[in-house]
Amino acid sequence: MYLGLDLGTSGVKxxxxxPDQRVVASATGDLDVSRPRPGWSEQAPADWIAATETxxxxxxxxxxxxxxxxRGIGLSGQMHGATVLGEDDRPLRPCILWNDTRSHEQAAQLDADPRFRRITGNIVFPGFTAPKIAWMRDNEPDLFARLRKVLLPKDYLRLWLSGGHFSEMSDAAGTSxxxxxxxxxxxxxxxxxxLSEENMPAxxxxxxxAGALRPDLARQWGMAEGVVIAGGAGDNAASACGMGAVRxxxxxxSLGTSGVLFAANDSYLPNPESAVHTFCHALPGAWHQMGxxxxxxxxxNWLSGVTGRSAGELTAELGDDLKAPGSVTFLPYLSGERTPHNDAAIRGAYAGLGHESDRTSLTRAVLEGVAFxxxxxxxxLKAAGTRLERxxxxxxGSRSRYWQKAIATALGIAVDIPADGDFGxxxxxxxLxxxxxxxxxxLSVCTAPATAATVKPDTALAGAFEEAYQRYRALYPAIRGTM
Structure with missing residues (x-):
């Protein structure tokens, strides 16, 4: 048997x-996010351990x-989080998460240094790890002076599981x-x-x-001593391994808390000006690009909280038949945006509201806004040299057939729906x-699942979606200076 542990933002799975890669069982432990100030997003590393134990x-x-x-454990986790440890490997403060934008000034300062884009192949985004540490140096100097190690979230779990300081290429690529x-x-x-390499994991x-399970935890869980722990992957590279997106x-x-468009590559193809991430893949000699x-x-989920209806109820009201976009446009910049704008200050907006705008029109606009x-x-990705056909x-979010159709039509490419199963x-x-x-x-292990269905673009609505996309594109520069 083999165990995968995925440390997400909302829980640990x-x-x-x-041995035949059939899913035997799964379980979760829940997590909450602390937002002590606007634009801040934190979690206590102790909560990750508690959720994993659950x-x-x-x-x-x-x-x-x-x-x-x-016989083997693989780790996946939310990327970019700054988990700062002191001399005794105890966290000095809550982890600053991937969707925290407090370090936007430090990110801009680092990005202005041409070495960062040249060496990493990426813009220094506020969500990445390095600017968070720079923010800590500037704003929490006493804590910074006690810093001994910086770990990414899943690698803090590894430290607890094995006692070792390790990371791997796909997650490390998101640190800057x-x-x-x-x-x-x-x-x-x-x-x-x-910082120096002494502050980094191997x-x-x-x-x-990358380590082995501690004997005391093995006894606690009824497992053998010395169970191998793999290097693992950042969450998107791990999802790619689960989906067989490795060639x-x-x-x-991916329609999770965040949204990702991910493409595997067999060579290093940086183009930071496009705001595309160019990272190492979890497999040796492989890279990937993603927006x-x-x-x-x-x-x-935000609209669900506002309306008092669950996300499932909101999408169910739309049915399965795709409709042309209405007059309402939604910009999904609730926490700022990465690709293509690299704008931590921008916030979301509805435009085109009228007396006729009801709950279903607001839901459609949200789904369309994410699709756009x-x-x-x-x-x-096209500007970075990657063209996708499907x-x-x-x-x-991929469980909503309406959303799948909106994405296929907005992107103009086919969307494959995998057969029932857990491939995340x-x-x-x-x-791993x-x-x-x-x-x-x-490559023999990380194969793609069977395709249950393919959602093709609705050619009859392609023109309406293109027109709506151009309205969407025009709104960002119109509101950028008002935030």
Missing amino acids: ALLID AIGKLQRSHGRELAAV WLDVENRSWSGDLLAATS LVEGTQP PGQAFV VILSATDSL ALRDNLEA VTAIGG AAFGAAR GLIAAEGADP
């Missing part, structure tokens, strides 16, 4: 697979025999400290934030072993655990 405890009670047979082409820490970039590939041209669109929007299902934001990502849909980040992490434990061939 533990998933067991057997999830594994559920598996132990329901599938204790299978858990005892685990990694030489992404050469897959190593950059001493120059670390020095720009008053680097491995996602498919390589050039394979791509997926990221910060509020995908988060936009629908993904179209922005598609255009950015994508596979994953994430909670936890599954990808479990696959299998590879590390057994020395298996990554």
Whole structure:
């Protein structure tokens, strides 16, 4: 058996697979996000441990025999979080999360240093790790003086599980400290934030072993001692391993808290001016490009909170038949935006509201706004040299057939729906655990699931969606200076 642990923003998921990669069981432990100030987003690392213990405890009670047979563990996690440890490996403060924008001034300062884009192949976004540490240096100097290690969220879990300081290439690529082409820490970039390689974890590939389960935890969970822990992956690269998006041209669109348009590459193809992320993949000798929007299902969840209707109820009111966009346009910039704008200050907006605007028109506008934001990502990927003919849909939002049709029509490409199953980040992490434990061939393990259905663009509505997309594009510059 093999165990995948995915540390997300809203919870930790533990998933067991057997040697044939069939999902045996899964369980979750919930997490909350603290937002002490506007634009801030934090979590206590102790809560990650508690949520992991909850999830594994559920598996132990329901599938204790299978858990005892685990030979490899893979880790996946939310990217970019700054988990700052002191001399005793204790966190000095809550982790500053990926969707925290407090460090936008420090990000701009670092991005103005041409070494960052040249070495990392990426813009220094406020959500990345390096500017958060620069913010801490500028605003919390006493805590910064006690800093000994900086870990990414899943790698803090690894420290607890194994006692070792390790990270891997796909997650490290989102820090703004990694030489992404050469897959190593950059001493120059670390020095720009008053750090050195001594403050960083050792680097491995996602498919390589990176520690072993501590004996006390093995006894607690009824597992064998020495269970291998794989390097693992950042959440998007892990999802790609779960979806089999590991070869050039394979791509997926993820509708989770954030939205991602992800394309695998077999070479390093940076184009930071497009605001596309160019990162290492979890597999050796592989890279990927992705566009990221910060509020995908988060936009629908926001509307759910406002209307008092669940996200499922809101989308159900639309039915399955796609309609032409109405007069209402929604900009999904609730937490600022990454691709293509790199704007931490911008906020969301409705435009075109009228007396006739009812709840369903607001819901449609949200779904269309997210689809148009993904179209922005598609255009950015094209500018970075990647052209896509089809994508596979994953994430909670992909369960809405209406949303799938809106995305296919807005992007003008086919959207494949995988057969029933769990192919997300936890599954990808479990696959990486299998590879590390057994020395298996990554490409043989990370295969794509069967396609249950394909949603094609609605050609009859293509013109209406293009017109609505151009209205959407015109709104950002119109409101940018008003925030």
